[in-house]
Amino acid sequence: MKQTKGRNLSPRANKVLLLLNIVLFLGAIVLAILNVDLKEYTPAAAMLIVMFISGVNIYGCWKRLKGKL
Secondary structure: OOOOOOOOHHHHHHHHHHHHHHHHHHHHHHHHHHHHHHHOHHHHHHHHHHHHHHHHHHHHHHHHHOOOO
C-alpha cells in the first residue's frame, strides 16, 4: 500500500486550529464538570473523550508551529 504525506498547513492555519482546539478543550472541561454535577455521567464521559482528542490536536498544532513535526 502506497503511503502519501498529507499537505502541510500554513502557520496561520495552524494558529487558528490551535486556538479552536484550546477553546474546544476548555468548553469540554466546563461541560464535563456541569454534567457530573447534574449526575449525567454518559455526557461527562463523552466530554472526556473530546478533551483527549482536542488535547492531542493541540499538541500536534503546537509541534507543527515550532517546526518539530
